[in-house]
Amino acid sequence: MRIAVQNSFPNRPQTAETQWIRRFFTACGRLGFEPAEVITSADIMRCQSDCVLVTHEFSPKLIPFPTLWLNWSPPVFFAEDPVRGRSILSLDGHLCGSRQISQWIDDFTASLDLFLRACFIQPLAFCYVSPEKFKSIAI
DSSP, X not given: OEEXXXXXXXXXXXXXXXXXXXXXXXXXXXXXXXXXXXXXXXHHXXXXXXXXXXXXXXXXXXXXXXXXXXXXXXXXXXXXXXXXXXXXXXXXXXEESSHHHHHHHHHHHHHTTOOXXXXXXXXXXXXXXXXXXXXXXXX
């Protein structure tokens, strides 16, 4: 499986995101997955991955590949920002680092009358927003 990981901060080597990417590459090597670090949509298209993991909420989905947000930031960090909200809604799914984040995603999408499928996988939660419903949302 080829997994693209979008580095939102390519010029900042000391962020939580870049540290996580390094650890993820190590884990992928041990599991036999093929990770690829990407920055731009063009990088993702060249990579032709099976899925894309986004490391920051200001990175919207711009490509046709399944795109998941790795969310470990508390909701207060992004909850009131409409640009980040639109970006969050554009993604195919969310891997949440806590029940509180998963609950925020559930509440946020429900407030917009979006269909949400969520299952909690300890310690991560996966939330999926239906693309059909997302297309009609105006934030």
